[in-house]
Amino acid sequence: MNSIIPTNLKTEYLYNPLGIDSSHPRLSWMIETKTRGFLQSAYRILVSSDRQQLLDESGFVWDSGKVNSDQSVFVPYNGTPLLSNERYYWKVRVWDTRGNLSAWSEVSEWSMGLLSQSEWKANWIGEVFKPVEGNREVSFFRKSFTIGKPIQRATIYATAFGAIEVSLNGSRVGEDYFAPEWTDYHTRVHYRTYDVTSLLHVGSNAVGSILGEGWYSGHIAWYGKNLYGEALRFMLQLYVRYEDGTEETIVSDSSWKESKGPIAFSDFLMGESYDARLEHDGWNEAGFDDSAWRSPHVYGDFKGWINAQISPPIRVVEEKEPITEQKVVPGSLLIDIGQNMVGWVRIKVTGDRGSKVTLRYAEVLNPDGSIYTDNLRTAKQTDTYTLKGEGIEIYEPKFTFHGFRYVEITASADVKVTQITGRVIHNSMKSTGKLITSDSGVNQLFSNILWTQRANFISVPTDCPQRDERMGWTGDAQVFSRTASYNMDVAGFFAKYMTDIVDAQRKTGAFTDTAPFLKGFSDWSTFVASAGWADAGVIIPWTMYSVYEDRRIIEDNYDAMAAWLAFLVKMNPSLLRTDTQYYGDWLSLNASTPMDLFATAYFAYCAKLMAAMSEAVGKTEQAASYAALFEQIRSRFIEAFVAEDGRIAGETQTGYALALFMELLPEETRRKAAAHLVADIEQRGWHITTGIHGIKYLLPVLCEAGYEEASYRLLLQETYPSWLYSIRNGATTIWERWDGWTEEKGFQNPGMNSFNHYALGAVGEWMFRYMGGIDKSSETPGYKHIQIRPFLNDSLTLVDCQYESSYGTIRNRWSIVDGFAELQVTIPPNTKADIFIPYIDGEQVYESGEPVLYVANNRVGESIIDLGIVGPRRVFQIGSGEYRFRTRFKSNGAGK
Ligand code: BGC
Numbered sequence: 001m002n003s004i005i006p007t008n009l010k011t012e013y014l015y016n017p018l019g020i021d022s023s024h025p026r027l028s029w030m031i032e033t034k035t036r037g038f039l040q041s042a043y044r045i046l047v048s049s050d051r052q053q054l055l056d057e058s059g060f061v062w063d064s065g066k067v068n069s070d071q072s073v074f075v076p077y078n079g080t081p082l083l084s085n086e087r088y089y090w091k092v093r094v095w096d097t098r099g100n101l102s103a104w105s106e107v108s109e110w111s112m113g114l115l116s117q118s119e120w121k122a123n124w125i126g127e128v129f130k131p132v133e134g135n136r137e138v139s140f141f142r143k144s145f146t147i148g149k150p151i152q153r154a155t156i157y158a159t160a161f162g163a164i165e166v167s168l169n170g171s172r173v174g175e176d177y178f179a180p181e182w183t184d185y186h187t188r189v190h191y192r193t194y195d196v197t198s199l200l201h202v203g204s205n206a207v208g209s210i211l212g213e214g215w216y217s218g219h220i221a222w223y224g225k226n227l228y229g230e231a232l233r234f235m236l237q238l239y240v241r242y243e244d245g246t247e248e249t250i251v252s253d254s255s256w257k258e259s260k261g262p263i264a265f266s267d268f269l270m271g272e273s274y275d276a277r278l279e280h281d282g283w284n285e286a287g288f289d290d291s292a293w294r295s296p297h298v299y300g301d302f303k304g305w306i307n308a309q310i311s312p313p314i315r316v317v318e319e320k321e322p323i324t325e326q327k328v329v330p331g332s333l334l335i336d337i338g339q340n341m342v343g344w345v346r347i348k349v350t351g352d353r354g355s356k357v358t359l360r361y362a363e364v365l366n367p368d369g370s371i372y373t374d375n376l377r378t379a380k381q382t383d384t385y386t387l388k389g390e391g392i393e394i395y396e397p398k399f400t401f402h403g404f405r406y407v408e409i410t411a412s413a414d415v416k417v418t419q420i421t422g423r424v425i426h427n428s429m430k431s432t433g434k435l436i437t438s439d440s441g442v443n444q445l446f447s448n449i450l451w452t453q454r455a456n457f458i459s460v461p462t463d464c465p466q467r468d469e470r471m472g473w474t475g476d477a478q479v480f481s482r483t484a485s486y487n488m489d490v491a492g493f494f495a496k497y498m499t500d501i502v503d504a505q506r507k508t509g510a511f512t513d514t515a516p517f518l519k520g521f522s523d524w525s526t527f528v529a530s531a532g533w534a535d536a537g538v539i540i541p542w543t544m545y546s547v548y549e550d551r552r553i554i555e556d557n558y559d560a561m562a563a564w565l566a567f568l569v570k571m572n573p574s575l576l577r578t579d580t581q582y583y584g585d586w587l588s589l590n591a592s593t594p595m596d597l598f599a600t601a602y603f604a605y606c607a608k609l610m611a612a613m614s615e616a617v618g619k620t621e622q623a624a625s626y627a628a629l630f631e632q633i634r635s636r637f638i639e640a641f642v643a644e645d646g647r648i649a650g651e652t653q654t655g656y657a658l659a660l661f662m663e664l665l666p667e668e669t670r671r672k673a674a675a676h677l678v679a680d681i682e683q684r685g686w687h688i689t690t691g692i693h694g695i696k697y698l699l700p701v702l703c704e705a706g707y708e709e710a711s712y713r714l715l716l717q718e719t720y721p722s723w724l725y726s727i728r729n730g731a732t733t734i735w736e737r738w739d740g741w742t743e744e745k746g747f748q749n750p751g752m753n754s755f756n757h758y759a760l761g762a763v764g765e766w767m768f769r770y771m772g773g774i775d776k777s778s779e780t781p782g783y784k785h786i787q788i789r790p791f792l793n794d795s796l797t798l799v800d801c802q803y804e805s806s807y808g809t810i811r812n813r814w815s816i817v818d819g820f821a822e823l824q825v826t827i828p829p830n831t832k833a834d835i836f837i838p839y840i841d842g843e844q845v846y847e848s849g850e851p852v853l854y855v856a857n858n859r860v861g862e863s864i865i866d867l868g869i870v871g872p873r874r875v876f877q878i879g880s881g882e883y884r885f886r887t888r889f890k891s892n893g894a895g896k
Pocket of ligand 1: 463464469473475476583586752757759
């Protein structure tokens with residue numbers, strides 16, 4: 001038995017993906033072994049278009065040969081050109097530094113999509129177009145066809161201006177919702193690929209599709225309908241490869257039939273109206289009589305891009321049962337799901353034909369127990385179902401989603417709702433983070449952050465999922481992106497979002513404040529180029545590169561980022577950024593950070609990140625010039641905003657946090673500035689004043705400056721304003737504003753009061769990096785070189801933090817018991833880690849019961865290296881494996 005094996009094979013951003021349209025997909029794997037200190041020294045990848053040939057090793061499109069390299073993340077395919085619509089199988093084996101060879105991995109696969117637009121033989125079809133005032137009935141499309149001989153494989157490619165649900169012989173195809181998801185439809189539309197081999201059979205078959213409005217023509221934000229157009233249409237291509245090697249393609253064209261059905265409307269913001277009496281039984285099966293259905297309209301070609309979706313699709317990822325149910329008024333039920341969530345409920349219901357059930361969704365309740373909907377603005381979030389009266393009926397909406405914890409269900413007396421199930425949706429990214437501590441409030445905070453991410457990662461990172469907004473606000477997204485990367489594998493999700501950001505970029509080079517950018521804005525200068533928002537175009541690629549080693553996200557977006565920097569320099573020749581004044585540190589409390597300071601800090605930060613990214617992709621000259629630009633902006637920042645005694649203009653927590661985090665201060669001023677920052681926090685009774693930007697940086701800079709105690713006080717603060725204040729008041733997701741609800745004033749500002757906004761949850765990054773101590777070394781991208789540097793504080797006695805990196809699980813579980821700190825650490829194969837252990841001068845550090853220095857020097861084959869004492873910590877470098885460190889710990893409790 002070989003004890004080393006590559007696992008978790010990934011192609012591009014996904015496991016076994018269908019329909020990749022990258023001509024050199026990148027292959028990644030993890031390695032499973034119990035060996036301590038495992039490092040890969042070489043790999044061999046085999047790729048074949050035939051599974052059996054791959055297993056027999058008898059035929060390949062790529063044999064990498066033995067490549068001496070420790071790379072196991074994003075290795076680009078480098079074999080013979082890959083063909084459209086083909087399937088590829090691959091496996092990998094690795095060598096360690098001692099020459100041991102692993103077993104072969106299991107076989108993983110991917111399929112290529114349609115590599116050139118000319119391979120789309122289908123027509124765009126839709127209903128015969130006429131402008132529609134108000135609600136639009138949903139169209140159903142169908143086509144019958146005959147399959148004459150045994151099938152080897154069948155694949156559907158589908159795209160739409162709208163949201164499409166495809167079915168074959170009565171069965172739903174795939175599990176996607178709202179495909180092909182939101183892009184800037186003027187420029188680009190996605191397609192999805194489905195393997196339908198098992199759904200087709202020899203004889204008569206039928207393909208059907210239902211076409212909802214989605215983001216294309218449904219309500220978006222406060223801009224109303226038809227932002228992209230009115231002509232909903234789709235294109236579908238079904239490839240059949242027969243066992244005898246011949247092929248056939250069935251495409252969307254004028255031979256299809258179209259009809260309206262039970263869905264009077266289905267809209268993201270407004271909800272759905274469904275009349276089961278109007279269903280067409282068997283409409284998507286062969287043999288259905290469609291003679292009364294119309295011919296569709298055939299539309300012209302789309303001149304933009306038709307690309308495969310690179311992010312994991314939106315799916316139902318969990319179901320939730322209500323925790324309570326109570327009657328509010330006669331004929332009305334109030335359901336509490338117990339968790340603010342996004343999706344809808346599925347109901348089982350009986351009643352008379354023609355009776356109606358109305359479901360209204362809300363996040364919170366009024367003091368009288370009724371649902372609070374003022375904060376939804378014009379979004380109705382209401383589903384209506386009309387019964388057909390045929391026993392148990394099951395209903396869930398198709399093309400809408402709601403942000404809610406409560407559902408008010410109203411119906412006439414004959415109606416019985418027998419089952420209610422919450423259906424939770426989001427882009428189906430793999431969960432990667434776990435965090436448990438000794439404090440239930442902190443645990444709930446982590447859960448709230450996670451649920452807020454789940455709620456808002458719906459095709460694009462949205463600000464909120466309930467009111468008439470739900471837009472891809474770039475500022476919120478960049479602030480939260482690193483936190484998001486701890487919670488879930490968001491590499492593909494943000495790579496896709498970068499295409500939205502770049503598609504939205506203005507001709508001037510300006511990035512926008514929302515992406516996709518809605519062209520319904522009347523004033524083109526509004527919602528563009530705002531500091532802290534538009535800068536997401538630089539900060540997000542940097543974050544993804546740092547976490548996932550994704551160089552391609554830099555390469556693909558480099559020119560766009562360079563154009564943004566050029567725009568900033570042109571608009572701000574003095575290098576003080578005064579061109580944009582929009583929102584600043586949005587939603588800060590009783591503290592106003594000067595706009596120029598805020599904007600100039602972000603300007604400098606972008607220049608600095610551009611220098612690092614230029615370096616990463618081998619653009620040395622550009623790296624030097626961006627580094628020089630950073631220094632110039634920094635000097636201007638210091639002149640304009642920093643006093644010698646370390647005070648920063650405005651004296652806000654955010655001002656200090658930005659300047660410290662972005663390294664804008666002279667070395668000798670840093671310490672003084674940090675002291676002013678802490679003085680401000682203390683003077684406010686250990687309360688936060690930052691808005692959505694400062695919050696990302698505040699706790700990290702406190703720890704870096706030696707004030708970890710202050711960071712724990714803020715974390716554990718229970719009085720207003722604080723995270724735990726919202727939790728004490730029932731929050732199960734992160735609130736948009738610190739004062740969303742207060743004992744004193746009740747609900748605030750209904751026009752802008754979401755209870756599901758992730759930005760203030762950007763503290764999740766600090767929870768993993770500083771509290772849990774799982775971080776990457778700043779020198780190298782990704783977690784190849786890990787840093788375990790927890791900031792222990794005995795206001796917590798236990799923090800158990802786990803993160804699934806590209807190399808495998810990293811875990812740090814620290815506890816404080818009887819004056820001793822214990823760290824149980826897991827480091828994945830093919831990485832090394834610097835581990836920072838709290839250190840009292842002269843005290844021993846033990847590893848698995850033995851003095852660590854003894855272990856480092858004497859245990860044969862051991863991979864512990866002593867790196868010496870750094871401040872209050874002793875640092876060791878360790879290789880992969882499981883370790884248990886123990887040392888005496890000096891109490892430093894704060895917090896509670
Ligand atoms: C959104 C924010 C966004 C902001 C811009 C709000 O309406 O909900 O999260 O960043 O506008 O200031």
